[in-house]
Amino acid sequence: MAPRVLISDKLSDAAVQIFKDRGIDVDFQPDLGKDKDKLLEVIGQYDGLAIRSATKATEKVIEAATNLKVIGRAGIGVDNVDIPAASKKGIIVMNTPFGNSITTAEHAIAMLMSVARQIPEANASTHAGKWEKSRFMGTEITGKTLGVIGAGNIGSIVCSRALGLKMKVIAYDPFLSEERATEIGVEKVELDELAKRADFITLHVPFTEATKNILSAERIAQLKPGVRIVNCARGGLVDEAALAEAIKEGRVAGAAFDVFAEEPAKENPLFGLPNVVVTPHLGAATSEAQENVALQVAEQMSDYLLTGAVTNAINMPSISAEEAKVMGPWIALAGHLGNFVGQMTDEPLKAINILYDGQVSGMNAAALNSAVIAGILRRGNPEVNMVSAPVMMKERGVKVSTTRQDQSGMFEGYIKVTAVTDKRERSVAGTIFSDGKPRFIQIKGINIDAEIGRHMVYTTNQDEPGIIGALGNTMGQNGVNIANFTLGRSTKKGEAIAILYVDEQVPEPVLDKLRQTGLFQQVKVLEFDIAE
Secondary structure (H helix, E strand, O other): OEEEEEOOOOOOHHHHHHHHHHEEEEEOOOOHHHHHHHHHHHHOOOOOOOOOEEEOOOOOHHHHHHOOOEEHHHHHHHHEHHHHHHOOOEEEOOOOOOOHHHHHHHHHHHHHHHHOOOOOHHHHHHOOOOOOOOOOOOOOOOOOEEEEEEEOOOHHHHHHHHHHHEEEEEEEEOOOHHHHHHHHHHEEOOOHHHHHHEEEEEEEOOOOOOOOOEEEEEHHHHHOEEEEEEEEEOOEOOOHHHHHHHHHHHOEEEEEEEOOOOEEEEHHHHHHOEEEEEEOOOOOOOHEEEEEEEEHHHHHHHHHHOOOOOOOOOOOOOOHHHHHHHHHHHHHHHHHHHHHHHHOOOOOOOEEEEEEEEEEHHHHHHHHHHHHHHHHOOOOOOOOOOOOOHHHHHHHEEEEEEEEOOOOHHHHHHEEEEEOOOEOOEEEEEEEEOOOOOEEEEEEOEEEEEEEEEEEEEEEEEEEOOOOHHHHHHHHHOOOOOEEEEEEEOOOOOOOEEEEEOOOOHHHHHHHHHOOOOOOOEEEEEEEEOOO
């Protein structure tokens, strides 16, 4: 019996035809996604669900989807899919992470030109029968400095287009190496330097806790006078109220925004200001981009339903069904090791070295590598998956090397990840114990045995009395329950580490109390994607 796919949003006829040509029984109901009750009623009949953004694949919908095997999102954002619920039920969630990159980059360039020459206001004025040549004095972009915040997939395309327009391009990206910067023709700088030098600034980073208000009121105050700011990435990257004040005061010459902190944006501090260009989240709104992502998701879903091949999955590695049974715990461990490195590394990476020892050395290294890389990048980009991660890391010029070796120690198998920067190397190793749970077994060359939990605290110090007491007392006095406590040291009186698995995220004031003891060189909270 042929698999059945429901398309509940608007996809192109060509995408529908792909399903039909591959022998899929496709039901094209482009308005069904807006009817929550009807979707709940019929979803149990289908093996696949193809959507855009209108359909909300909530926990209720997924619970009712008794036969569903795959959800395909034509586009990158999967905020409308309850991924934990899908994962728990064994439903693969796919997206198309690269289908609209060029379109979004082109929109950023169009917005940059529009704000440079005040085109929207001049257009409105001329349509109104006015002829205000002297009012709309623009600025050339040739020879100007463009500051690009985020030089990943879309950001690097913007860099290329800007260089073609004879702009000087400087870029800030924590993951951008000097080699990759040279390759794409930009100068790598820190964020403070970019703020002081750029005539135009364009943002191309995801919205995370690390990037929230990356252009804060304080940083906006440091910007070069007369700067123009473009945001076609995500709302919330810029303090919109502070930017509005800077425009009113004349410190910022203009802005062009396609995204806003609250959407749909019915009102905003930027609305109505002179030389502010605004569009309603049109970054991916071209016929080519919409066609590309529709065709891609149809091919991906068909491949999975007919052959079991997994591509661009958010919640599953690209491995065969047979491999997944054995590799599942090791894939999860690889992601945790990468996540540890990502959370501990603030400097640009030059290389990632991954060692597979013992039984894990014979497994699918490509999938394991992807899990490590996705874990590293997830700190800065929560939308990254195991397929897009290697591409994103390659774009940043980071070299990934793999070593396999026969069992060389007390463990039947383990994975060791070493991150290399200009200043240091940082390594972490882990294994899977007989209970199926992942463990850290070595950090910075210091042997430990630490169960990995969702919320953890990591400290470094010189080996001396009082460390256990300081950690235990501080946590206890502030109501933080410790589930697991592990210590390790290099030598007596030498470098030592502690890693605590706690029941809930530790508030920053509690961490500050630890720092204020003067006993610790480093105190850091870590978070891992582990179900509780």
